Amino acid sequence: MNNREIAGLLRAVSAAYEIKGENVFRIRAYDSAADSVDQASREVKDLWEEGKLTEIPGIGPNIAGHLEELFKTGKVKHFQEVFKEFPPAMFELLDVPGIGPKSAFKLTKALGINRAEGATQNLLQAAKTGKIRMLEGFGEESELQIIKGLEEFSRREDRMLLTAATQLAEEFVSYMKKEKACLRVETLGSLRRRAPTVGDLDLAVATRKPEQVIKAFTSYPGVKKILAAGDNTARVIHTSGRQVDVKTQTPQGFGALLQHFTGSKAHNIHLREIAIEKELSLSEHGIKKGEKLTEFTSEEKFYQAIGMKWIPPELREDSGEIEAAQKDTLPKLVELKDIKGDLHLHTNYSWISSHDAGVNSMKEMIEKSVKLGYEYVAIGDHNPSTNSYSPDRIVAEIKERTRLLEDIKYSYENKNTTRAIKVLNTLEVDILNNGKLAVPDEGLSLLDFVIVSIHSSMRMGKDQMTQRILSGFSHPKAKILGHPTGRLLNKREGFEADWDTIFRFAKEKCKFIEINSWPSRLDLPDTLVRRALQFGVQLVIDTDSHASEHMELMRYGVDVARRGWCVKSDIINTLSYAKIIDRLLK
DNA sequence: GCCGTTTTCGGCCCGACTGTTTTCAGTCG
Numbered sequence: 001m002n003n004r005e006i007a008g009l010l011r012a013v014s015a016a017y018e019i020k021g022e023n024v025f026r027i028r029a030y031d032s033a034a035d036s037v038d039q040a041s042r043e044v045k046d047l048w049e050e051g052k053l054t055e056i057p058g059i060g061p062n063i064a065g066h067l068e069e070l071f072k073t074g075k076v077k078h079f080q081e082v083f084k085e086f087p088p089a090m091f092e093l094l095d096v097p098g099i100g101p102k103s104a105f106k107l108t109k110a111l112g113i114n115r116a117e118g119a120t121q122n123l124l125q126a127a128k129t130g131k132i133r134m135l136e137g138f139g140e141e142s143e144l145q146i147i148k149g150l151e152e153f154s155r156r157e158d159r160m161l162l163t164a165a166t167q168l169a170e171e172f173v174s175y176m177k178k179e180k181a182c183l184r185v186e187t188l189g190s191l192r193r194r195a196p197t198v199g200d201l202d203l204a205v206a207t208r209k210p211e212q213v214i215k216a217f218t219s220y221p222g223v224k225k226i227l228a229a230g231d232n233t234a235r236v237i238h239t240s241g242r243q244v245d246v247k248t249q250t251p252q253g254f255g256a257l258l259q260h261f262t263g264s265k266a267h268n269i270h271l272r273e274i275a276i277e278k279e280l281s282l283s284e285h286g287i288k289k290g291e292k293l294t295e296f297t298s299e300e301k302f303y304q305a306i307g308m309k310w311i312p313p314e315l316r317e318d319s320g321e322i323e324a325a326q327k328d329t330l331p332k333l334v335e336l337k338d339i340k341g342d343l344h345l346h347t348n349y350s351w352i353s354s355h356d357a358g359v360n361s362m363k364e365m366i367e368k369s370v371k372l373g374y375e376y377v378a379i380g381d382h383n384p385s386t387n388s389y390s391p392d393r394i395v396a397e398i399k400e401r402t403r404l405l406e407d408i409k410y411s412y413e414n415k416n417t418t419r420a421i422k423v424l425n426t427l428e429v430d431i432l433n434n435g436k437l438a439v440p441d442e443g444l445s446l447l448d449f450v451i452v453s454i455h456s457s458m459r460m461g462k463d464q465m466t467q468r469i470l471s472g473f474s475h476p477k478a479k480i481l482g483h484p485t486g487r488l489l490n491k492r493e494g495f496e497a498d499w500d501t502i503f504r505f506a507k508e509k510c511k512f513i514e515i516n517s518w519p520s521r522l523d524l525p526d527t528l529v530r531r532a533l534q535f536g537v538q539l540v541i542d543t544d545s546h547a548s549e550h551m552e553l554m555r556y557g558v559d560v561a562r563r564g565w566c567v568k569s570d571i572i573n574t575l576s577y578a579k580i581i582d583r584l585l586k
Numbered sequence: 587g588c589c590g591t592t593t594t595c596g597g598c599c600c601g602a603c604t605g606t607t608t609t610c611a612g613t614c615g
Contacts, residue, residue: 022587023587024598025587025588025597025598026587026588027587028587028588028598029587029588029598030587032587032588033587033588057588058587058588058589059587059588060587060588060589061587061588062587062588063587063588097613097614098604098612098613098614099612099613100612100613100614101612101613102611102612102613103612103613137605137606137607137611137612138605138606139605139606141604141605141606142604142605142606145604145605189615200615202615228602228603228604229603230602230603230604231602231603232602233602233603235603235614245615247602260600260601260615261615263615265599265615268599268600268615269599269600270599271599272599272600273598273599275599276598276599281599281600282599282600283599283600283601284600284601284602285601
């Protein structure tokens with residue numbers, strides 16, 4: 001059972017307890033345990049094997065005992081006992097927008113929908129035949145809401161990639177900025193925290209005329225449906241099917257609004273607990289002491305008022321940032337402008353490549369690097385296909401490519417102008433199933449360094465995969481482990497490996513782990529980035545570009561690094577050329 | 587059910603919006 005499934009189970013228990021009228025704090029305990037599991041940097045099952053279950057915040061002796069039983073026997077008797085009173089269909093409805101535990105229970109019970117299979121279809125059928133409006137506590141409006149909710153549920157897509165969310169946000173922000181009543185417009189939520197994927201889009205507007213802002217927002221041509229519109233907030237569905245929320249606040253109170261809706265939920269709950277000790281109450285309106293509300297124009301002042309430094313949004317996940325802000329020990333996070341070169345690119349160089357080639361020439365990729373103001377760039381490609389070439393031929397191909405690159409490189413490295421740039425010769429080389437590299441030593445020796453990656457047999461067992469990676473990574477020329485977990489957001493989980501062992505190895509052998517900036521990768525994931533830092537590992541942020549314009553995606557890799565608490569010195573491609581070749585070529 | 591550098595008992599985050607209610611419950615973030 002993976003973390004997502006475990007979190008789902010804990011949420012189901014919470015829902016069941018809610019209907020049973022259990023103690024609200026017990027209900028909340030299961031919810032917060034679920035959130036905590038969702039956010040864990042390691043598999044909960046692994047932590048259990050190491051006897052560290054209760055080190056997960058929100059998991060105490062009781063839930064730990066249940067999870068222990070789950071891992072040992074595959075089920076939890078107590079949970080099964082709890083679930084027994086409820087129609088299995090109920091738990092299927094919990095993910096439908098607008099339906100919470102109470103409604104899910106009432107509906108399934110009253111309509112006799114029992115089976116989990118087809119639960120949502122059966123509910124839709126009941127709604128469309130007017131059965132729901134007859135039930136006590138429901139009416140015509142709620143029946144309509146349920147139909148809408150079910151329709152949204154059935155066509156619900158994955159969470160947006162951060163790139164898509166950024167674009168959609170820009171569309172709304174530029175529209176809202178044209179409305180005179182909007183004094184400031186900012187993004188909120190997971191987008192502002194630069195999370196790898198974003199569910200709903202949240203916007204904040206500073207205004208003295210909220211009604212005008214809400215009107216402008218809900219009448220945006222890209223709005224397909226208005227879900228809610230109050231005095232100060234509104235919620236709509238964009239034509240793309242995405243939900244977009246707007247919240248308004250006066251300029252005097254804008255800092256508190258930004259803070260509140262940037263979240264995360266766990267971060268805010270922790271802040272409010274701290275505030276209570278100071279007899280303060282936090283909300284999106286400001287900070288209350290007794291009945292007296294103090295407003296804040298900026299987040300900096302808001303955080304200051306509760307005794308801590310301003311916290312960069314990327315860190316607001318309640319994973320130690322609040323304590324660090326109180327002690328003024330927050331890291332100075334790496335920034336895009338610190339990056340001095342891209343080390344993982346692909347060109348259209350003509351050999352039969354093991355994987356997709358790029359679309360631009362070596363020269364075009366170098367030109368783009370110059371435009372981005374880089375000091376150096378490593379020109380790479382996938383290794384020649386082992387299916388199409390003999391080992392000798394692979395070496396010959398690399399010789400030929402190296403010769404060509406030397407010529408191009410000469411013209412750039414000797415330019416006595418601002419267009420000068422240092423060029424490195426690299427390849428992304430497959431780590432084969434047996435742990436060997438897909439290029440013979442003689443071929444590797446022609447290169448400055450290589451990036452080694454897994455592109456096949458990703459379902460290998462954890463121990464075998466770990467050994468495979470260590471074996472490939474241990475070659476003296478192998479300096480960077482590319483897109484380490486192999487995950488593809490919304491498509492494929494990363495493969496299993498013992499990351500602690502790999503990080504320990506990387507630290508000891510002076511090897512580097514990649515943060516791949518490709519929007520559907522963002523790999524190493526931020527939680528593992530933070531883990532790597534604990535082992536003293538240095539990382540490299542690359543774009544893995546297959547076209548020159550992809551090189552502009554570097555900021556997304558920087559986002560990941562920032563969420564992983566990286567400072568400049570944790571990232572090797574912030575180093576000068578003289579220093580980085582010392583790391584890569586030695 | 588969790589948690590503790592004042593506590594191992596007695597606390598536990600805050601508010602907006604909606605619909606179906608005659609004053610509040612449910613859901614959401």
